[in-house]
Amino acid sequence: MSVSPDRPFSPPYQCRDCGSEVGFRSRRRTLTERFLLPLLLLQPVRCGECFRRDYRLIFTPVLKRLPEVPKVGPARQPAPPNRNVA
Numbered sequence: 001m002s003v004s005p006d007r008p009f010s011p012p013y014q015c016r017d018c019g020s021e022v023g024f025r026s027r028r029r030t031l032t033e034r035f036l037l038p039l040l041l042l043q044p045v046r047c048g049e050c051f052r053r054d055y056r057l058i059f060t061p062v063l064k065r066l067p068e069v070p071k072v073g074p075a076r077q078p079a080p081p082n083r084n085v086a
């Protein structure tokens with residue numbers, strides 16, 4: 001008769017690889033993901049730690065999608081392989 005109010009239908013996200021609980025909504029890339037996943041009540045989710053892509057129920061609480069490449073700083077900085085050049 002009593003359903004625990006703080007633990008509704010959907011379990012929280014947890015990465016299967018690294019166990020992180022931080023997941024981000026991911027873009028639906030293929031036709032299969034676009035049309036089939038909603039029918040199965042699934043959504044693509046990307047792990048915030050190891051960036052593994054997985055499918056979760058749409059009820060799973062995840063964060064909004066990250067910007068494409070979350071890198072900060074100069075894109076390329078070729079390090080000199082040998083600093084001891086006399």
Ligand SMILES: [Zn+2]
Binds near residue numbers: 020
């Ligand atoms: Zn992970």
